[in-house]
Amino acid sequence: MRRRPHRPARPSRTRTGPRHHRASPRPRHRFRIVVPLVVLAFVVSVLLTEGYTTRTFPGDQEGRTGRPATGVPREVTGGGPVVDTTRDHPSTYRVPDRTVVLTFDDGPDPVWTPRIRAVLDRHGTPGTFFVTGQQAVRHPGVLRAVIRSGHEIGVHTFSHRDLSTRSASGVDRELALTQLALAGAAGINSSLLRMPYSSTTAALDRADWSVARHLGDKGYVLAFVDRDTRDWQRPGARAIADAAAPGAPGRGAVVLMHDAGGDRSQTVEALDELIPRLQAQGYRFTTLADVLGTDSLTSPVDTGTLWKGRVFVAAVTVSGTAMSVIGVLLLVVGSLVLGRCVLLLVLARHHAHRRPHHAPGPPVTRPVSVVVPAHNESLCIAKTLRSLAAGDHPVEIVVVDDGSDDGTADIAESLGLHAVTVVRQPNGGKASALNTGVRRASHDLVVMLDADTVFAPSTVRRLVQPFADPAVGATAGNAKVGNRRGLLGRWQHIEYVMGFNLDRRMYDLLRCMPTVPGAVGAFRVTALRDAGTMSGDTLAEDTDITMALHRAGWEIRYVEDALAWTEVPTSLRQLWRQRYRWSYGTLQAAWKHRHAPAERGHAGHFGRVGLPLLTVFQILTPLLAPLIDLLTVYGLVFGNPLVTLLAWTGVLAVQTVCAAYAFRLDGESLRPLWALPLQQFVYRQLMYLVLVQACLTAANGYRLPWQRLRRSGDVVLPPPLSAPER
Incomplete structure (x- = not known):
């Protein structure tokens, strides 16, 4: 029997109107820009002041004695x-x-x-x-x-x-x-x-x-x-x-x-x-x-010089105190980064070598409903639907056209694919479209994917197998980058394989998965209703519903062989907009479910394990991580460049080991890892700034509007992974 939740979660309000939000007042916009610049200027000033005023010197060195005096008056060399x-x-x-x-x-x-x-x-x-x-x-x-x-x-x-x-x-x-x-x-x-x-x-x-x-x-x-x-x-x-x-x-x-x-x-x-x-x-x-x-070789200074000196001394004192704090924070973030890498490697290895999970009862073979929310996806929708139709599991496909004005619904209907239903509705946002799709679904298991995502033929079948266990309310698949050409695509490919999927292996073992990705996930309809269905309260509806499922008492599994290839941004501007929304939505979801640690049962387990891990590794550590870059530059300028480079190389080596192991677990070629060192100079800094901006936006009380990305429709299945059965 399915383990009943200890108590149902309170239903969340579902946003029915389109995502139109009042524009931010200009002062608030300036606040989100000025504050990071002020903080950065302060930290840089502290490092420069501290570096120059406390630069170590080899004080215990011998004076230069016994050297011949050349070009010096004899009365000086022979004098006092x-x-x-x-x-x-x-x-x-x-x-x-x-x-x-x-x-x-x-x-x-x-x-x-x-x-x-x-x-x-x-x-x-x-x-x-x-x-x-x-x-x-x-x-x-x-x-x-x-x-x-x-x-x-x-x-x-x-x-x-x-x-x-x-x-x-x-x-x-x-x-x-x-x-x-x-x-x-x-x-x-x-x-x-x-x-x-x-x-x-x-x-x-x-x-x-x-x-x-x-x-x-x-x-x-x-x-x-x-x-x-x-x-x-x-x-x-x-x-x-x-x-x-x-x-x-x-x-x-x-x-x-x-x-x-x-x-x-x-x-x-x-x-x-x-x-x-x-x-x-x-x-x-x-x-x-x-x-x-x-009488004396010293004299008192005038008032103006006195105050200039006091300001100088005060600045050095502040920089010294701030540097001590920065040093402690660096120790914390360094320990967290290395600890996270070790934890991920250990748990990922255990996850990969554990016995396959055999759910009670026979394999899940009953039909599944697939919901595809779409808004102006004319470039992607055909490829997405054809990949679903080519699957090896019986499905019905519900395409919810969310107010598109580019003919997305017409394209979906014109494909003539079996078991595809197109539902048209006014633009109400992704959460609204997903809820519409779930209501129109004929089956008790629902697979959800973005309209720019391509499934492997076996993805749906693999994704629903854990539902043989009645305690499972949702499953998360393995999302991969489908347009990984170009340096930016390779960087995101490394992040998806190394970061997201290693994290999901860890969360799966700890039974506290924080997000079922919108690109590839499956849900039990009963569990969705227990959790209050998809909500428009946050900009990360996938994270919100996942946390709500945990609080409703449902288990969530990660299915690493349920593969999906999704489109990622192809420009830094588009990437910024996507990650800004993700970061802000994650903050919203974590705040919305902040009471979970005080609850009992599985909800409390998620609150006391999943939320702290999310806070530490996805919010706190990235916020502090820029200190590594700043202090690396500080060490190169004011410290020992060789030691600094060795330390930086050591951190990079640890990351490379993690990345190589993650690629091996996912069956990916190691060739893209040549871009990992370059990722340290642009991509990581962009992710820092995105999170800082999102945190300031949240602290300022501003409601970030939905920001849709421009599609290119160039998602492809990599040749080594495109076979129906790998």
């Missing part, structure tokens, strides 16, 4: 570690005897800078911190604490670039951004600078000296070193302290250490040992400003 090129003739300054200037590069760091500052403060020792703009905008509070403690601040460029490899404009940009960061983070600017990767003045070459002269023209005093501790190598606290001690007894020195760029615990320990040792030897500690005989 502080170089002033702001005047026509350069001047150098040495640190006085028994005097040490402790300098720290690459900060401020939120962990190690405060610890180093605490050691200096405890010993009453001033330090000079050469900060990068990147770190300053990321940790402004740390920088302000250093300044409050009375320590000196110098510039170490914005992104720790080797200035000798940069153009003059590039150098100026580094300096301007760094000063902007200092202004926003601490309200100061600084005329003291240390070039990244520099060491002693003896190591200067012609390129370095050219940059040094340019920096002098900009008003900067340059700091080099006498003692490089190489603390970034982590040789141990004692070795760092020994390397910092002046080479000759009583000689003054500028000492280089680091407060960022890695683990600086040994540097902290070395300072606690070095400072008391040198103080005991009669050394004093000072700043570079004191060496130059000036």
Whole structure:
């Protein structure tokens, strides 16, 4: 006996009038266009800001020592570690005897800078911190604490670039951004600078000296070193302290250490040992400003510059927070994409290798009614009807002409095919036409297909076999692309085989099929009545009725060998219109049946399994998937291009494996898969935008009108699959 549903679903209102809807007001249309552009602009701005301000640098690199000095004045290479090129003739300054200037590069760091500052403060020792703009905008509070403690601040460029490899404009940009960061983070600017990767003045070459002269023209005093501790190598606290001690007894020195760029615990320990040792030897500690005989090399900025800096710091802060969120979302979407691929492969394999489902009782041989809704299908209707008439199962064919004005009904009648009935009605929409066809049907099993679809001879017979089980209310066939010539056709062919049909295998095993495709599906008339018949409440009547059948307690099966070839759009504009309607209709149907998770029995099973899978894999994941493309570009520009390309290739490889297996299961040639990599650059982005547009349309409360596609009538059965019995 047929398992009765636990409770009948409430009948849905059937739209009887044609699908004419009031045009959208212009502001709403602008809303659907402007919002995606604003979101895209925001994300791109975040990526650009974050990429430039947090681009990593090899901070733990050795200074360029021991290189021959060529093209540099001898008074500079043989002079002191502080170089002033702001005047026509350069001047150098040495640190006085028994005097040490402790300098720290690459900060401020939120962990190690405060610890180093605490050691200096405890010993009453001033330090000079050469900060990068990147770190300053990321940790402004740390920088302000250093300044409050009375320590000196110098510039170490914005992104720790080797200035000798940069153009003059590039150098100026580094300096301007760094000063902007200092202004926003601490309200100061600084005329003291240390070039990244520099060491002693003896190591200067012609390129370095050219940059040094340019920096002098900009008003900067340059700091080099006498003692490089190489603390970034982590040789141990004692070795760092020994390397910092002046080479000759009583000689003054500028000492280089680091407060960022890695683990600086040994540097902290070395300072606690070095400072008391040198103080005991009669050394004093000072700043570079004191060496130059000036009070300070920093000064407060004016109000305008202060606010520009604050806006800059705020922008970087927002971008950093947004980037953290984007990173989490990328992890989520990456896990979902890979998880979906694994789930589809595992379940598809199980579906393909399970024992064939033997329904109780003998095979279904009784006649079937076939309903074909048609509106202006003069190019397709003849081919569709002839394919049905050539089938190996007894059928009656009901063609419902839904207000066509191109002679569709006349063509159907003129074919003279047996058991074809043409019903004419005013245009009322597809759902209305299908309901008319079901009412005119003579049999209790009804097959439905679009008027641009061609059936194989065995399709109807295979499609109705699961109805031997009285619990089955509908079956979904295997829809394929019938006009797969051209790149766009191949992309859709890949999507149909890889996406739609792999999904249906998964949903079939989980007993939660969300859609019986309008191109090839069969229904028990009793089940249709239980579910409230076809409804015009949504633009995806096939998804709506499928969900209603689940809620009415009926099982739905997928019949992978019930083949149908349907016409797909041949232009991007037509594809956009079709997928826009599909996406919007799916959202409508999911919202309409949102109460299913709280129901009992099979309805609750569908609501707790089918609806979440639909939401996650057909709405949430595609909405987040553009992050993969955006962050791929981000990685190519700001990250490691090789690693980025390897990651992107890995994702593509997983998709290719899924596609190849899906093609193998469907008996399709693998040749079209050459277009899969190209699909990543145009087709996927189009699908993203379609879904975003549909979601915004739904959120805006606009009722999307029905959008009919232009037919070409060029559906053909591929030769390997066109035999009556495959």
